[in-house]
Amino acid sequence: MINNRHDLKDISLADQGRERIEWALTEMPVLSAIHDRFAKERPLEGARISGCLHITTETANLALTLKAGGADLVLCASNPLSTQDDVAAALVQHYQIPTFAIRGEDDSTYYRHIAKALGHRPQLTMDDGADLVSELHKNRSDLLAGIIGGTEETTTGVIRLRAMAADGALKFPVIAVNDALTKHLFDNRYGTGQSTLDGIIRATNILLAGKIFTVAGYGWCGRGIAMRAKGHGAQVIITEVDPLRALEAAMDGFRVMPMLEAAAISDFIITATGDKHVLDQAHFEVIKDGCVIANSGHFNVEINIPALENMAVKKHRPRSNVDAYQLEDGRTIRLLAEGRLVNLAAAEGHPATVMDMSFANQALSVAYLWEQGVDLENSVHPVPSNIDQQVAVMKLAAMGLSIDSLSPEQQAYLSSWQEGT
Incomplete structure (x- = not known):
């Protein structure tokens, strides 16, 4: 009490x-x-x-x-x-x-x-x-x-x-x-990257190598997740609404496409945007059979779970932290950790x-x-x-690391505009 x-x-x-x-x-x-x-x-x-x-x-x-x-x-x-x-x-x-x-x-x-x-x-x-x-x-x-x-x-x-x-x-x-x-350069990228993959693997025990793995959002958290998924041998897709981040993802070697296209071919989809309904009913209507979906954003609104509940004709829990939703046409969508932060709900953060x-x-x-x-x-x-x-x-x-320091001459050079070529 x-x-x-x-x-x-x-x-x-x-x-x-x-x-x-x-x-x-x-x-x-x-x-x-x-x-x-x-x-x-x-x-x-x-x-x-x-x-x-x-x-x-x-x-x-x-x-x-x-x-x-x-x-x-x-x-x-x-x-x-x-x-x-x-x-x-x-x-x-x-x-x-x-x-x-x-x-x-x-x-x-x-x-x-x-x-x-x-x-x-x-x-x-x-x-x-x-x-x-x-x-x-x-x-x-x-x-x-x-x-x-x-x-x-x-x-x-x-x-x-x-x-x-x-x-x-x-x-x-x-x-x-x-x-x-x-x-954010460290926690969001390296912390979220490792812990999100940790949560996904603990929840599913599915090999990532060779799978198509979509990350929604290429902010610092998305960058970390994509980096770690690539390290596991997954083929990584990025979905974005920001043209600069999308361009950066492409230059980093990732495939970039709209979520509607990615959903049809993905084995995993992970949201990390901080926004609402990034995975929505339109995506569930075309999503690949057996796709694992999870959220690494703070709130459980990135995936439209009420829409998924309404579309499902059957729901069961095959593993801890996995809910399998069977749709009317027989396809199954597997949601991790009830759409909450998968790194903390299915792992240790x-x-x-x-x-x-x-x-x-x-x-x-x-x-x-x-x-x-x-x-x-x-x-x-x-x-x-x-x-x-x-x-x-x-x-x-x-960490036992040391770095250089500027000499007086170097400090003077950086604060001066008169010395050039």
């Missing part, structure tokens, strides 16, 4: 969760260094934080870093199928961080958990998909005056927040952590190594907001460049 401190599946999973949290930390040296610094400097002393994030081992280590810095925080899940129940239990039992998250929770429970997180009366928010900020503005506007600022972790959330800002609806500043170079940089940006951005957020306008802000650079320097050092 839900209470003021937690709502979990099983508190007895806490020891298992702690082991996995500690395992992930071995691959997060930058966040570890920030944790140690925060523990000494206490930059978040007294800050009340509510976080709506994927409750995973990596997120747990971010939460522990913020707590070490003096923060008083409450967590809830940002997706019903991404919660790792043992991690949620460990956060409550071993680390005394109130957590409201149950893998597979229904929509009413999901939003009830967000309400519990908002009941913390946060001064700072952390979001992955902007559901917390959205609920705050819609249903808890009484709390807005006390909010100093927030952070947003993912592309979909940044899109929503920019739309809010454009409408004049956003009532506090938010830092787009997703847009930090040390986040991004490897800790890339989340190390993403959550280092989160931790430093939260501390920045606590110190300077009252002076920022109510819009979506980039991660300060010095934070981005700091994370890159720390990651290189943790």
